Amino acid sequence: MSGDSRLLGFWYVLPYLIGLLVFTAIPFLGSLYLSFTDYRLMHGVDFVGLQNYVDILTSDRTFTRSFKVTMLFVLLTVPLKLAFALFIASILNSKLKGIGLFRTAYYVPSILGGSIAVAVLWRYMFADVGMVNMLLTGLGFKAINWFGNPGTALFTITILRLWQFGSAMVIFLAALQSIDKSLYEAAAIDGAKPWRAFFAVTLPLLTPVIFFNMIMQMVQAFQEFNGPYVITGGGPLKSTYLLPLYIYEMAFKKFDMGYASAIAWVLFAVIMVLTLIAFWSSKYWVYYAGDKRS
Amino acid sequence: MSDSIIHSDEKILEEAEKYLAAQKRRQNITLTIRYTILTVVGLIMLYPLFWLIGASFMTNEEIFGSAGFLPANPVMDGYIEGWQTSTPYTFGRFFWNTFLIIAPKTICTVISCTVVAYGFARFDFPGKKILFAAVIGTLLLPNVVTRIPQYMLFNELGWLDSYLPLWVPSAFAGDAFFVFLLLQFLRSIPRDMEEAARVDGATSFQALIYVVVPMLVPAMISVGLFQFMWTMDDFLGPLIYISSVEKFPVSLALKLSIDTAESFEWNRILAMSVLTLLPSLLVFFMSQKYFVEGISAGGVKG
Amino acid sequence: MAQLTIRNLEKVYSGTLKALHGINLEVKDGEFMVLVGPSGCAKSTTLRMIAGLETVSGGHITIGDKVVNNLPPGDRGIAMVFQNYALYPHMKVRKNLSFGLKLAGEKKEEIARRVQEVAEVLEIEPLLDRLPKQLSGGQAQRVALGRALIKKPEVFLFDEPLSNLDAKLRASMRVRITDLHRRLKEQGQSSTVVYVTHDQVEAMTMGDRICVMKDGRIMQVADPETLYAKPANAFVAGFIGMPEMNLVDATLSRGESGPVVTFGDQSIRFGENLAGRLEAGTDGDVTFGVRPQHFRLAAPGEDALTAKVIKADFLGHEVDVHILIGGQRFTVVLPVEDFRKAKADGAIRIRPDEERVFIFDRKSGLNVSLA
Numbered sequence: 001m002s003g004d005s006r007l008l009g010f011w012y013v014l015p016y017l018i019g020l021l022v023f024t025a026i027p028f029l030g031s032l033y034l035s036f037t038d039y040r041l042m043h044g045v046d047f048v049g050l051q052n053y054v055d056i057l058t059s060d061r062t063f064t065r066s067f068k069v070t071m072l073f074v075l076l077t078v079p080l081k082l083a084f085a086l087f088i089a090s091i092l093n094s095k096l097k098g099i100g101l102f103r104t105a106y107y108v109p110s111i112l113g114g115s116i117a118v119a120v121l122w123r124y125m126f127a128d129v130g131m132v133n134m135l136l137t138g139l140g141f142k143a144i145n146w147f148g149n150p151g152t153a154l155f156t157i158t159i160l161r162l163w164q165f166g167s168a169m170v171i172f173l174a175a176l177q178s179i180d181k182s183l184y185e186a187a188a189i190d191g192a193k194p195w196r197a198f199f200a201v202t203l204p205l206l207t208p209v210i211f212f213n214m215i216m217q218m219v220q221a222f223q224e225f226n227g228p229y230v231i232t233g234g235g236p237l238k239s240t241y242l243l244p245l246y247i248y249e250m251a252f253k254k255f256d257m258g259y260a261s262a263i264a265w266v267l268f269a270v271i272m273v274l275t276l277i278a279f280w281s282s283k284y285w286v287y288y289a290g291d292k293r294s
Numbered sequence: 295m296s297d298s299i300i301h302s303d304e305k306i307l308e309e310a311e312k313y314l315a316a317q318k319r320r321q322n323i324t325l326t327i328r329y330t331i332l333t334v335v336g337l338i339m340l341y342p343l344f345w346l347i348g349a350s351f352m353t354n355e356e357i358f359g360s361a362g363f364l365p366a367n368p369v370m371d372g373y374i375e376g377w378q379t380s381t382p383y384t385f386g387r388f389f390w391n392t393f394l395i396i397a398p399k400t401i402c403t404v405i406s407c408t409v410v411a412y413g414f415a416r417f418d419f420p421g422k423k424i425l426f427a428a429v430i431g432t433l434l435l436p437n438v439v440t441r442i443p444q445y446m447l448f449n450e451l452g453w454l455d456s457y458l459p460l461w462v463p464s465a466f467a468g469d470a471f472f473v474f475l476l477l478q479f480l481r482s483i484p485r486d487m488e489e490a491a492r493v494d495g496a497t498s499f500q501a502l503i504y505v506v507v508p509m510l511v512p513a514m515i516s517v518g519l520f521q522f523m524w525t526m527d528d529f530l531g532p533l534i535y536i537s538s539v540e541k542f543p544v545s546l547a548l549k550l551s552i553d554t555a556e557s558f559e560w561n562r563i564l565a566m567s568v569l570t571l572l573p574s575l576l577v578f579f580m581s582q583k584y585f586v587e588g589i590s591a592g593g594v595k596g
Numbered sequence: 597m598a599q600l601t602i603r604n605l606e607k608v609y610s611g612t613l614k615a616l617h618g619i620n621l622e623v624k625d626g627e628f629m630v631l632v633g634p635s636g637c638a639k640s641t642t643l644r645m646i647a648g649l650e651t652v653s654g655g656h657i658t659i660g661d662k663v664v665n666n667l668p669p670g671d672r673g674i675a676m677v678f679q680n681y682a683l684y685p686h687m688k689v690r691k692n693l694s695f696g697l698k699l700a701g702e703k704k705e706e707i708a709r710r711v712q713e714v715a716e717v718l719e720i721e722p723l724l725d726r727l728p729k730q731l732s733g734g735q736a737q738r739v740a741l742g743r744a745l746i747k748k749p750e751v752f753l754f755d756e757p758l759s760n761l762d763a764k765l766r767a768s769m770r771v772r773i774t775d776l777h778r779r780l781k782e783q784g785q786s787s788t789v790v791y792v793t794h795d796q797v798e799a800m801t802m803g804d805r806i807c808v809m810k811d812g813r814i815m816q817v818a819d820p821e822t823l824y825a826k827p828a829n830a831f832v833a834g835f836i837g838m839p840e841m842n843l844v845d846a847t848l849s850r851g852e853s854g855p856v857v858t859f860g861d862q863s864i865r866f867g868e869n870l871a872g873r874l875e876a877g878t879d880g881d882v883t884f885g886v887r888p889q890h891f892r893l894a895a896p897g898e899d900a901l902t903a904k905v906i907k908a909d910f911l912g913h914e915v916d917v918h919i920l921i922g923g924q925r926f927t928v929v930l931p932v933e934d935f936r937k938a939k940a941d942g943a944i945r946i947r948p949d950e951e952r953v954f955i956f957d958r959k960s961g962l963n964v965s966l967a
Contacts, residue, residue: 001492002648003668008498009417013425016410016473019466020428023444024435030443041446088335091328104582105336108343111578115527116545117567120552121346124560131345134361163339215434223436226529230549244438251442252534261442268439275434486682489649490743494696495670504695508686 035262041255052262063263065238066246070267073154073242074221077161082213085165086206089172090198103173106166113164119230126156126231147232150239157227157240168213175209176202207286215278222271243267350565354558372561373569379547380554381539385566388547395457395532395543396525402465403472403521404514410467411476412502416488432470445534459535460528464521472517479513480506519581523574544570599625599660600646600751600788606654607641607812615641616812618655623751626781628774628789630803632796633835637809639792640755646790647676647753660750670699675744676753679760681736683728683743690724693742714742717776734765741773754791758798766798774802796836800824808832830883830961833954839888839916841954844924846884848955857884857955860922865899869950875964882964883956888916888929890952893938894945903928903944908935919944 035052039045056063088106092099112118125131126146133143146152179202187197225244228234234241234249243263251260341363348363350372356365377385413419414426448459467473483506491501507514529545536542542550548570551563600623607616616638623629631639644650646657648669656665664672683692690711697707715721718738728736737757744752754773758766780787793799799806800820808815808823808831815835816828827833833841847858854867855874894900903919903926915935917928928946930938938944955965 001489001498001669002651002664002666003671004417004498007419009413009419009422012413012417013410013419013422015406015465016413016429016467017425019463019468020425020432022447023463023466023468024432024440027440027443027447030446031439034442041449088332091331094325094328096325096328096332102332102336105340108575108578109339111523111574112343112571115571115574116529116548117570118342120548120563120567121342123552124349124564125342125345129358131342131349131361134359138361163342219434219436223438226527229529230552247438248530248533251445257442257446261439264439264442268436271436484680486678486680487684489669490676490678490682490684491695492649492669493647493674493676494743494747495699496695497668497670500699505684508684 031261031264034258035265037258038256039258039261041257045258048258052259053266055259056262056266062238062241062246063266066241066243069154069239069241070222070243073158073161073224074218076158077221078214078217080158081162081165081168081217082210084162085168085213086172086210088165089169089176090202092169092173093176103170106169108166110164110166113160114226116226116230118160119227122156122160122227123231148236150237153232153236153240157224157231160227160231161221161224168217171209171213172206175206179205204287208288211278211282211286215275218274218278219271222267346564346571347568350561350568352561354561357560357564358558372565375559376551376562376566379551379566381547381550383540385544385547385569387540388542388544389569391541392526392543392545395460395528396522398457398461399464399525400518400521402461403467403469404518406465406467407469407472407476407517408507408510408514409502411473411480412506414473414477415480416485416498429470429473433474441530441534448535454535455537455541456535457541460525460531469521472521475517476510476513479510483509515581519577522577526570526574599623599627600629600790601658602642602646602655603658604655605642605645605652605657607638607645607650608653614812616645616653619809619812619814621807621814621817623788623790626787628777628787628791628802628804630799630806631790631792631809632794632799632806633809633815635794636811638812639794639809641812642809643753643755643790643792646751647674648672670696673750674753675747675749675751676755677737677740677744677757679756681728681740681760683731683736683739685728688725688727689720689731689739692728692739693746696743696747710746714746717745717779718742718772733761734769737761737769738772741776745776748785750786750788752787752789754789754793756793758793759795770798770802797838800836806836808835826963826966827885827954828963828966830885830956830963833885833956833963837887839927839929841885841887842926843883843885843956844926845958846882846924848879848882848884850879855955857882857953858922859884859901859924862901862922864901864947866950866953870953870955870965873965873967874955875967878955878957878964881958883958883961885954885956886948886952888927890949891928891930891946892949893930893934894947898947900945900947903946905939905944917944919946 034045036047036049037045038048038052092102096102109118127133128143128145130146132146137143144152146156183201183205184197187201192200223244224242225248228240228242228245229248232240234245244267247260247263247267250256250263345361345363348365349357351368351370352365353367353369353371379385379388414422414429444459448454451458453459453462487505487509488501491505492498496504527545528543529549532543532546533549536546539547539550544566548563548566551566555563600621602619602621604618604620605616606614606618608614619642621629631642633639641650645652646659648664648667652665656663658664659673662672669676683689684695687695693711693714694707697710711724712721715724718741720735720738720742723731723735723739728739731739737760740757757773758769761769777787777789791802800823803820805817805819806823807817810831816823816832818826818828823832823836827836827841830843834843844859849856849858851865853865854871856863856865901921903917903921905917905919906925907918909916909918910932913932915930915932917930917935919926919928938946953965954963956962957964
């Protein structure tokens with residue numbers, strides 16, 4: 001508009017720019033720098049080059065364990081959560097009465113799930129005399145020492161994450177409901193049974209949303225902290241010691257911030273690589289309406 | 295001749311009706327299956343919450359007794375004792391702290407994100423594309439790599455053990471998600487009324503306050519509600535920055551209570567957990583309308 | 597009291613797309629100037645540049661004695677009525693009207709007085725406490741009009757204000773706007789208007805002068821009569837007037853008695869009137885223009901064109917006849933009796949009125965028969 005300076009818009013976004021620089025960009029680069037040092041908060045900063053990374057990748061057993069556990073956690077929760085969300089969304093996607101009620105019922109866990117209160121609940125649910133074991137014994141099974149066994153401990157925090165599938169489900173449901181009904185009619189006329197229609201019509205059209213959800217879930221899963229920290233404390237035997245916990249402990253309990261930064265950067269690199277792979281692979285399986293099928 | 299035609303007509307009708315009946319049966323079965331799955335899954339999903347609420351009204355012995363969620367004799371012990379906590383402070387203090395964190399943070403978020411979104415939506419300026427790419431980029435950025443230097447920064451500023459590290463980034467539109475949400479909303483509002491305001495003599499800022507903001511209110515409320523719920527759940531932030539118990543929000547207080555409680559005093563902790571979840575639940579249910587608008591504006595379409 | 601001057605006004609988008617090619621226009625004080633043209637002619641762009649809603653790429657705009665290029669819209673002494681009304685949705689009508697005055701710091705009593713004044717003139721008093729969403733299209737547009745009036749600006753700008761209204765409302769609003777304009781003039785208040793529309797009927801009935809635009813250039817600026825009777829080029833000729841003027845390829849040659857116009861296998865002779873008007877040297881391939889209403893049946897023996905009737909639309913008192921002459925299509929409007937008489941005679945023999953005939957240069961479109 002006339003009379004407006006060319007920079008007027010710039011002034012409006014200035015707060016964001018300042019925040020971006022001070023709270024994101026500079027810390028981002030700062031942590032990269034720190035990862036090449038042995039900074040310990042109280043002491044000075046000594047440059048150690050790649051030593052931290054070498055230690056992490058070769059001699060740090062804790063890291064190896066933590067990394068394995070984290071990858072296992074992500075590989076378990078992301079596909080399962082997406083699959084389950086999609087499954088429920090497709091069941092909901094019909095002219096049912098009470099869709100709103102079900103949708104709310106499934107969504108509530110995902111708004112509460114990240115809280116400490118729910119983590120606390122989980123701890124008590126899976127305790128030796130907790131609700132889950134009560135159910136198992138009531139049904140004639142043996143009680144399980146959930147927090148005593150490495151495998152089952154991971155199971156408890158996995159279940160917590162899966163419990164929160166509502167947020168992904170709502171997005172899938174919205175996408176499903178936006179698919180033109182006439183496509184299904186055309187498929188029916190072509191003789192496709194419901195299953196066939198799902199794979200031939202629904203799934204391809206959903207691939208962008210699946211892709212979006214997958215990336216979001218993956219990035220979040222790698223940063224899971226509340227659940228493991230409160231429920232299992234990382235144990236037993238570090239079987240739920242996800243990388244964010246390791247970073248936290250290194251940085252804020254041992255104050256070995258140089259080393260912690262290096263671990264954070266390794267985690268970041270892993271996330272970036274996987275995200276890039278996902279983007280690269282999306283060429284082959286994500287179908288945007290309006291593109292030509294290859 | 296005509297007889298056989300009538301007969302074959304009747305036969306066709308019979309076949310048609312049989313087919314329709316079978317189809318209807320199939321549809322009903324499918325519907326029943328759907329309902330069954332949905333209900334079963336729904337109950338399994340919500341059972342932990344039912345149990346939580348029920349257990350908070352039980353005595354400890356009863357909690358250990360069975361998996362049921364209905365207390366035989368509801369008691370308030372859990373709430374009364376839990377409220378006292380094992381610190382010099384009651385849980386009321388911790389709720390107040392949480393409020394002290396959430397209120398400024400939410401207000402700062404709504405204001406700063408609205409202003410920044412307005413800048414992106416209505417103006418062209420040098421560097422706009424790059425800055426906008428940064429907004430999208432930070433949406434995906436794992437913040438694990440920025441936490442440590444942020445801590446050091448706040449340490450330098452002397453802000454440790456205060457709420458400042460929790461408030462200040464939000465005053466600078468720190469949550470890119472909300473900028474994005476408001477931006478999408480703004481894009482769907484036609485510029486006519488702002489132009490009319492400019493012709494009426496308003497500056498761009500006056501147009502923002504008097505004309506745009508009133509139209510943006512549903513989106514702003516969405517942002518406020520989302521931020522409210524996310525902040526209630528925020529644990530790592532307070533964990534890192536707040537060390538005095540008297541300043542603990544409820545998330546830290548709950549963790550503290552698990553660490554310090556005797557191994558059987560569950561009902562207290564569960565009771566406090568219920569109280570902690572209540573605000574989020576209440577906010578969620580009171581604002582169903584705004585949430586649906588919020589999700590669809592920033593989610594699938596975005 | 598102001599006039600509006602536009603000099604070499606240009607608008608360029610994204611460095612390369614030139615939407616407005618350096619136009620010049622003067623609007624006299626108190627004049628109702630209409631900018632009209634097909635979509636894409638940049639009439640709205642011009643208006644918005646006058647308003648300050650678009651920046652100027654070249655040239656300048658003067659309102660009164662001030663060059664306003666760099667002034668914000670609020671400082672230019674203009675008021676605007678938008679196509680979609682652009683009323684503030686959360687403010688009652690009263691507040692919509694007074695918003696600008698409040699921003700300018702006017703006193704409460706003065707604001708109230710002016711709101712009352714405007715509401716009376718536009719008959720919107722009962723609506724003052726309603727919200728825009730409770731108004732009908734016509735009511736909303738009157739409020740938008742009121743918002744402009746209340747400012748007492750030097751120039752009023754209208755951006756296709758009637759396009760969203762139904763035909764009947766459009767007609768009554770047209771009258772209302774022209775009445776208001778006249779009244780403002782009588783009261784000695786500033787009443788300069790720039791009015792954008794794509795509807796040439798609106799333009800012809802409302803404007804003191806009309807500026808016809810095409811593809812970012814001005815085709816002609818004149819009062820309605822002149823535009824109708826003396827179009828400067830083929831575009832204006834075809835754009836103004838209903839039904840459209842016939843614009844047909846033809847060949848012009850000089851016969852002994854005067855110019856001869858040939859369509860395919862037919863020709864017709866003209867005399868001194870056309871000869872006198874034609875520019876020297878006009879010859880060969882031309883565009884021939886004549887309005888459908890300017891034909892009459894030829895008397896027997898008169899030099900005429902023989903027309904083959906393709907279609908005839910009866911309109912009650914007259915007939916729109918679509919005909920072929922020498923392979924070219926024409927539309928002719930004839931009184932019903934004439935048409936019946938002609939049909940009865942077997943073929944239509946018609947002759948265009950020589951005074952109303954135009955010759956346009958085939959390449960440039962310029963009217964070469966105006967002199």
